[in-house]
Amino acid sequence: MTATDERSHHAFEDEFQATIDADQRIEPRDWMPEAYRKTLIRQIAQHAHSEIIGMQPEGNWISRAPSLRRKAILLAKVQDEAGHGMYLYAAAETLGVDREELTEKLIESKQKYSSIFNYPTLTYADVGVIGWLVDGAAICNQVPLCRCSYGPYARAMVRICKEESFHQRQGYELLLAMVNGTPEQKAMVQESVNRWWWPSLMMFGPADGDSPNTQQSMAWNIKRHTNDELRQRFVDMTVPQAAALGVTLPDPDLRWNSERQAHDFGEPDWSEFKAVITGAGPTNAQRVAHRRRAHENGAWVREAARAYADKQAAKKQEAV
Amino acid sequence: MSPHEVHQGEHDATNAYQSLSETTEHDDPRWAFGTGFEDVEAEISAPVPEGTDPADLAAYCQMLGDDALIYSQRLSEWVANAPELEEEVALANTALDLLGQARVLLSRAGHVEGRGRGEDAFAYLRDQAGFRNIALAEQSDDLDFARCIARLLIFSTWRLALLHRLLGSADPVIAAVAGKGVKELTYHRDYAARWALRLGDGTEESHRRMQAGLEWAWPYVEELFRTSDEERRLVEAGVAVDPAGTREEFDAVLAQVLEQATLARPEVAPVGTIGGRSGRQGIHTERLGHVLAEMQSVAREHPGATW
Ligand SMILES: [Fe+2]
Numbered sequence: 001m002t003a004t005d006e007r008s009h010h011a012f013e014d015e016f017q018a019t020i021d022a023d024q025r026i027e028p029r030d031w032m033p034e035a036y037r038k039t040l041i042r043q044i045a046q047h048a049h050s051e052i053i054g055m056q057p058e059g060n061w062i063s064r065a066p067s068l069r070r071k072a073i074l075l076a077k078v079q080d081e082a083g084h085g086m087y088l089y090a091a092a093e094t095l096g097v098d099r100e101e102l103t104e105k106l107i108e109s110k111q112k113y114s115s116i117f118n119y120p121t122l123t124y125a126d127v128g129v130i131g132w133l134v135d136g137a138a139i140c141n142q143v144p145l146c147r148c149s150y151g152p153y154a155r156a157m158v159r160i161c162k163e164e165s166f167h168q169r170q171g172y173e174l175l176l177a178m179v180n181g182t183p184e185q186k187a188m189v190q191e192s193v194n195r196w197w198w199p200s201l202m203m204f205g206p207a208d209g210d211s212p213n214t215q216q217s218m219a220w221n222i223k224r225h226t227n228d229e230l231r232q233r234f235v236d237m238t239v240p241q242a243a244a245l246g247v248t249l250p251d252p253d254l255r256w257n258s259e260r261q262a263h264d265f266g267e268p269d270w271s272e273f274k275a276v277i278t279g280a281g282p283t284n285a286q287r288v289a290h291r292r293r294a295h296e297n298g299a300w301v302r303e304a305a306r307a308y309a310d311k312q313a314a315k316k317q318e319a320v
Numbered sequence: 321m322s323p324h325e326v327h328q329g330e331h332d333a334t335n336a337y338q339s340l341s342e343t344t345e346h347d348d349p350r351w352a353f354g355t356g357f358e359d360v361e362a363e364i365s366a367p368v369p370e371g372t373d374p375a376d377l378a379a380y381c382q383m384l385g386d387d388a389l390i391y392s393q394r395l396s397e398w399v400a401n402a403p404e405l406e407e408e409v410a411l412a413n414t415a416l417d418l419l420g421q422a423r424v425l426l427s428r429a430g431h432v433e434g435r436g437r438g439e440d441a442f443a444y445l446r447d448q449a450g451f452r453n454i455a456l457a458e459q460s461d462d463l464d465f466a467r468c469i470a471r472l473l474i475f476s477t478w479r480l481a482l483l484h485r486l487l488g489s490a491d492p493v494i495a496a497v498a499g500k501g502v503k504e505l506t507y508h509r510d511y512a513a514r515w516a517l518r519l520g521d522g523t524e525e526s527h528r529r530m531q532a533g534l535e536w537a538w539p540y541v542e543e544l545f546r547t548s549d550e551e552r553r554l555v556e557a558g559v560a561v562d563p564a565g566t567r568e569e570f571d572a573v574l575a576q577v578l579e580q581a582t583l584a585r586p587e588v589a590p591v592g593t594i595g596g597r598s599g600r601q602g603i604h605t606e607r608l609g610h611v612l613a614e615m616q617s618v619a620r621e622h623p624g625a626t627w
C-alpha cells in the first residue's frame with residue numbers, strides 16, 4: 001500500500017465513522033470496512049434463511065387448516081414469509097453476494113437461521129402461538145432494525161415489520177377464538193404455549209455476557225439493544241396478553257417487580273439452546289433436508305429458465 | 321402504571337404490538353373474509369334468479385366452487401417446495417385466488433340451498449360423493465414442476481374461458497366471482513404459459529419433462545367439456561355456460577402455446593366414466609379420498625369447535 005493509498009483509506013474510514021456517528025445511513029456504493037460488510041452479510045443472510053425455513057413449520061398445517069378462513073390466512077402468511085426472504089436476499093445482494101450462493105450455504109449448514117424453527121408444529125394451536133409469540137418476538141428484534149445503519153437492510157425491515165405485526169395479530173386472534181371455544185381447544189392452546197414459551201425467549205440469543213458480537217454491532221448501529229434488553233421487553237409485553245387469553249406462561253419465577261418496573265423471569269435452558277443452534281434440535285436435520293430437496297428438485301427448472309433466456313437473447317441479437 | 325406501558329412511545333410498530341391485548345378490532349379488510357372478497361360477500365344472500373331451480377344453482381355453485389377448492393388444496397402442496405422463491409409466491413398466490421373463489425361459491429351454494437350450511441360445512445363435512453369437482457383438480461402432481469405447469473395451463477385456460485362467459489350470468493354471485501376471477505385467471509394462465517415456453521424450449525431435459533407433464537394431465541381434459549344435466553338446465557335460465565362451448569377456445573390457446581413451446585399435443589386416451597358419470601355426479605378417482613382425509617382431519621376431530 002502506498003502512502004497515498006493509506007491516507008485515502010483513513011479518509012474513507014473517517015467518513016464512514018462520521019456517517020455512523022451522525023446516525024445516518026450507509027448505502028451500497030459507500031465505502032465500508034470489510035468487517036462491517038461481513039457482519040451484515042452474515043446477519044441478513046441468516047435473517048433471510050429464517051424467513052424461508054420458517055415457512056416449513058407453518059406450511060405443515062395449510063392442508064389441514066380447520067376452516068377455509070383460517071386456511072386463507074395461513075396461506076397468505078406463509079406466502080408473505082417467502083416475500084420477506086426475497087427482500088432480504090435482495091438486500092444481501094447489495095453487499096456483493098447472491099441468493100444462489102447463500103442458499104448453498106444454508107443447505108450445507110454453513111449459515112444459520114433462527115433457532116425457533118428447529119421445533120416441530122404438533123397441533124393447530126401452534127399456528128396461533130407461532131403468530132403470537134414467534135412473530136411477536138421477531139417484531140421486538142426487528143423494529144429496531146428499521147433504524148439500522150445499512151440503508152437497504154433498514155428499508156427491507158420497514159416493509160417486513162408491517163406484515164409481521166399483522167401476522168402477530170392474526171395468531172393472537174386465532175388463539176382468542178380457540179380459548180373461547182371448547183375446553184379441548186383451550187387445553188390445546190395451553191399445551192402449545194407450554195412448548196413454545198422458552199424457545200421464544202431463546203430467539204433473542206444468548207445472555208449479554210455470552211454474546212461477543214453485540215458490542216461491535218451496537219457500535220456500528222446495526223444493533224440498537226442488547227439481547228437481554230429485547231428479551232425483557234418481550235416478556236413485559238407478553239405477560240398482559242397471556243392474561244387476556246387466560247393462559248399461564250410456564251415459568252414459576254415470572255412476577256412483576258415494581259422496583260425495576262419490569263418482570264422478573266427465569267433463565268431459559270441454555271444447554272438446549274446450544275444444542276439447537278449447533279444442529280441437535282428436534283427438527284434441524286428435517287428442515288435443512290427439506291430445503292435441500294426443494295432446491296435440488298428445482299435445479300432443472302432454474303437451468304431451463306436460464307437456457308430459455310439465453311436463447312431469447314441470442315434471437316434478439318440475430319434480429320438486430 | 322401497568323406493566324405493558326413500560327416501553328410505550330418508543331416505536332410505532334411495537335405500540336401496535338402492545339395494543340394486542342386491548343383491542344380485537346378488525347380494521348383491515350383482510351380480516352373479514354380473508355382474501356378481499358367482501359364486495360361479493362354482500363351479494364351471497366341475493367335472491368335466486370327467476371326461472372332457476374335452487375337445487376340446480378346450489379349444485380352448480382358447488383361444481384365451480386369444488387374445482388377451485390380442491391385444486392387450491394393441491395396447489396398449496398407446493399408451499400416450501402417450489403424451485404425458486406418467485407415461484408413460491410406465485411403458486412401460493414394462485415392457490416389463494418382459487419380458495420377465495422371457492423369460499424364465495426360454496427357460501428352461495430349454502431344460501432341457495434337454504435339448509436343453513438356455510439362454506440365450512442361444504443368443505444369439511446361432505447363425503448367424497450358430495451364433491452362435484454372435475455378429476456383434474458384432485459390429482460397429485462407429486463411435486464413435479466412440469467406436471468404442475470401442465471395442469472395449471474390446462475385448468476386456467478379452461479376456467480378463464482368459462483368465467484369470461486359467466487360475466488353476464490343471471491346469478492349475481494356467479495357474475496361477481498367471474499368479474500374478479502377473470503383478472504385472476506388471466507394472470508394464472510399467463511404465468512403457466514410463460515413457464516410452458518421456458519420448459520418446452522429450455523433444455524433437453526426440461527423439454528422431455530414438460531412433454532411428460534402434458535401426457536400426465538391430458539387424460540383428464542375431456543371431462544372438462546362434458547355437460548352435466550344441471551348445467552344444461554341452467555344454461556337456459558341464463559345462469560350457467562355450457563362447458564362444451566369453450567372447447568374451441570381451449571384448443572386454440574393450447575395449440576398456440578404448445579407450438580411456441582415446441583411441444584406436441586398429447587395423443588392419449590381420456591379416463592373413462594362409470595355409467596356416464598364422473599366428477600360432476602360425485603364419482604371421483606381414488607385420489608380425492610386422500611385429499612379429503614387430510615383436508616378435513618382437524619375439523620372433523622373437533623366437532624363443535626370454533627376457529
Ligand atoms: Fe417474516
Ligand SMILES: [Fe+2]
Nearest residue numbers: 135163164167
Ligand atoms: Fe411472519
